[in-house]
Amino acid sequence: MDDLEKEKQDGLSLGYLMGAIPKRALVGKKYQTPGFGIGAQLFATMSKHIIEKLGPEEGELLIKAAVEEFGQIRGKRIAEKVTGLGKPLSLKNWLIHTDINSSNMQAKTKFEDGDLIANVGGCTFIEAAQDWGLEDYAKIYCKYVDCAIMEGYNPDITLMVNTRHETGDKFCRFQYIVKNENKQE
Numbered sequence: 001m002d003d004l005e006k007e008k009q010d011g012l013s014l015g016y017l018m019g020a021i022p023k024r025a026l027v028g029k030k031y032q033t034p035g036f037g038i039g040a041q042l043f044a045t046m047s048k049h050i051i052e053k054l055g056p057e058e059g060e061l062l063i064k065a066a067v068e069e070f071g072q073i074r075g076k077r078i079a080e081k082v083t084g085l086g087k088p089l090s091l092k093n094w095l096i097h098t099d100i101n102s103s104n105m106q107a108k109t110k111f112e113d114g115d116l117i118a119n120v121g122g123c124t125f126i127e128a129a130q131d132w133g134l135e136d137y138a139k140i141y142c143k144y145v146d147c148a149i150m151e152g153y154n155p156d157i158t159l160m161v162n163t164r165h166e167t168g169d170k171f172c173r174f175q176y177i178v179k180n181e182n183k184q185e
Helices: 003-010 014-018 020-027 037-054 056-084 091-097 124-131 135-153
Strands: 105-112 115-123 158-162 172-177
Touching: 003 014, 014 020, 037 056, 037 124, 037 135, 056 091, 056 135, 115 124, 124 135, 135 158, 135 172
Parallel strands: none
Antiparallel strands: 105 115, 115 172, 158 172
């Protein structure tokens, strides 16, 4: 008798379900969606429904407004945390107090003329959406969220983002500009 038939016939018991613990340990994280991937799958699924209902242009405008509001709120919350500690809204303090775990992204960083350049290759958000065939919907989030977060945190820090979706590269490029002479009007 297989497990499903056993459950239907006998019901559940502590002893029966305890057998799942060592098997779960053997499986490890094999079937788990890493990082914020579940959020990506939810976001992309919702975006798909919105775009199917409203059409590509109106749907993306609605999603853009929501993503930018979400990003602004995240940035403002980080700013409140930093200023609450009596610290300035520097990029360094944003890196220290940001609200997302860096294990969600694999970044290679470098500095160019005082700017921080982060090329993000592995990203649990986009990878999880790809697993469900929803990358086209997830990339809407990528297109708008990061600049909105920085705007909410400190609008004096300029963030230029070139996503992999726009460039065809295998990474997204984030350029953080804080040096006054590097900012373009």
